[in-house]
Amino acid sequence: MNGTSSTPPSIPREILSLKDLEAKCLETMAPMVRDYLYDGAEEGHTIRENLEVWDRWLVIPRMMRDTSTVNITPLTQQFNQSWSIPLGIAPSAMQQLAHPSGEKATAAAAKSMNIPFGLSTFSNYTIEEVKDAGGDSVVGLQMYLLEGRRDLNIELVRRAEAAGYKAIVLTVDSPVPGNRPGLIKSNFVMPKHMRFRNFSEDFGGPLDQAQDTQSNQPSVAGNPEIATESSQETAVKSRGNQLIVDPSINWERDMKWLREVTSLEIWVKGILHPLDAEEAIACGASGIMVSNHGGRQLDTCVSALDVLPAIVKQVNGRVPVHIDGGIRRGGDIFKALALGADFVWIGRPVWWGLEVAGEEGVKWVIQTLKREFEVVMKLMGCRNVGEIRREMVVTKSGLLSMGGSGGF
Numbered sequence: 284m285n286g287t288s289s290t291p292p293s294i295p296r297e298i299l300s301l302k303d304l305e306a307k308c309l310e311t312m313a314p315m316v317r318d319y320l321y322d323g324a325e326e327g328h329t330i331r332e333n334l335e336v337w338d339r340w341l342v343i344p345r346m347m348r349d350t351s352t353v354n355i356t357p358l359t360q361q362f363n364q365s366w367s368i369p370l371g372i373a374p375s376a377m378q379q380l381a382h383p384s385g386e387k388a389t390a391a392a393a394k395s396m397n398i399p400f401g402l403s404t405f406s407n408y409t410i411e412e413v414k415d416a417g418g419d420s421v422v423g424l425q426m427y428l429l430e431g432r433r434d435l436n437i438e439l440v441r442r443a444e445a446a447g448y449k450a451i452v453l454t455v456d457s458p459v460p461g462n463r464p465g466l467i468k469s470n471f472v473m474p475k476h477m478r479f480r481n482f483s484e485d486f487g488g489p490l491d492q493a494q495d496t497q498s499n500q501p502s503v504a505g506n507p508e509i510a511t512e513s514s515q516e517t518a519v520k521s522r523g524n525q526l527i528v529d530p531s532i533n534w535e536r537d538m539k540w541l542r543e544v545t546s547l548e549i550w551v552k553g554i555l556h557p558l559d560a561e562e563a564i565a566c567g568a569s570g571i572m573v574s575n576h577g578g579r580q581l582d583t584c585v586s587a588l589d590v591l592p593a594i595v596k597q598v599n600g601r602v603p604v605h606i607d608g609g610i611r612r613g614g615d616i617f618k619a620l621a622l623g624a625d626f627v628w629i630g631r632p633v634w635w636g637l638e639v640a641g642e643e644g645v646k647w648v649i650q651t652l653k654r655e656f657e658v659v660m661k662l663m664g665c666r667n668v669g670e671i672r673r674e675m676v677v678t679k680s681g682l683l684s685m686g687g688s689g690g691f
């Protein structure tokens with residue numbers, strides 16, 4: 284981790300893209316943090332797919348359209364606010380792992396760049412501290428529903444309401460933690476000097492490993508099937524001070540419950556099937572986040588981009604549709620919008636910025652994506668986001684099946 288000295292660190296001049304920044308970050312990032320950040324479910328097929336899918340879509344530019352000035356702001360408001368680009372920072376837990384100022388630095392960067400930020404329930408700074416740091420940019424509190432502890436969920440909602448958040452972002456893709464062998468191998472535990480500060484008791488998080496003192500085998504709470512018999516016992520005993528995500532979450536009981544508990548917007552994060560988008564809308568969702576959780580939950584599951592068009596079709600404009608997963612370049616933002624997304628979010632790149640230069644590093648990530656997106660818009664002949672069209676992107680097989688000429 285860099286950035287602990289009194290002068291704010293800056294991004295070296297030779298770093299030109301998020302890919303360069305990632306390489307720089309990996310020079311200093313502690314192995315256990317790297318393992319947590321990069322961890323994917325099982326063999327990592329979905330993590331790879333999330334990156335590769337963007338290159339399978341090619342763009343067909345239009346020429347001579349006077350793009351001397353372009354407007355990259357979103358067409359419509361999101362969370363009742365206007366933003367500088369259709370890009371936000373997705374919730375990710377424990378950001379102090381990457382920088383001492385953690386979520387406060389990320390929120391401050393979001394504020395200075397006028398983009399939205401979602402705070403994870405499992406943050407290292409509180410709902411209120413992060414709101415103070417990020418002001419109007421801090422729009423959403425991400426929530427996992429906790430097994431047997433709806434009292435804590437209600438408390439979080441009330442605090443988000445009081446602090447001025449606009450939305451609860453309900454993550455629905457994690458009834459249990461995914462199979463993450465990398466985390467088990469690296470014995471991941473949040474370092475002792477960090478805390479889940481949204482909770483007054485000193486809870487362990489859903490990924491913490493309970494150490495079995497007899498067999499010395501690690502077990503992962505919430506994943507008893509991969510624990511040995513004796514370590515399962517330890518995991519169960521440790522549930523007294525462990526927060527477990529509720530594996531029984533369902534539309535009928537929980538989404539309706541949440542809808543009754545608060546008048547904040549409720550966004551549903553982790554949708555991959557059009558019929559689940561339909562369920563979410565039927566339960567009163569204000570927006571849909573198409574996401575596979577950065578490939579961290581279910582291996583070989585589809586990428587968000589591949590299912591986006593079907594979900595956009597199903598939703599048919601009733602609520603906004605956002606997307607995350609593998610967005611690393613301005614051109615990726617363009618493709619997501621061309622395929623019908625209203626807005627995109629990034630996860631891991633924020634950690635690269637935090638690690639290398641704290642708040643300045645996160646700002647650099649956003650500035651770089653803004654600059655790239657603007658250049659892509661100009662080269663594509665689009666003067667504003669409304670001019671981005673579905674027919675401007677095509678897959679190679681789509682192009683060939685049109686005989687190379689169809690559709691023009």
Ligand SMILES: Cc1cc2nc3c(=O)[nH]c(=O)nc-3n(C[C@H](O)[C@H](O)[C@H](O)COP(=O)(O)O)c2cc1C
Binds near residue numbers: 333373628
């Ligand atoms: C380190 C890390 C922690 C995350 N923590 C959460 C979380 O607490 N809640 C949640 O809903 N999603 C979480 N996510 C998923 C992100 O919100 C987002 O869906 C994903 O990172 C997007 O993919 P990308 O990292 O390829 O941009 C996390 C992702 C990462 C990388």
Ligand SMILES: CC(C)CC(=O)C(=O)O
Binds near residue numbers: 576
């Ligand atoms: C504390 C974790 C459950 C956060 C998370 O969602 C993740 O690591 O993907």
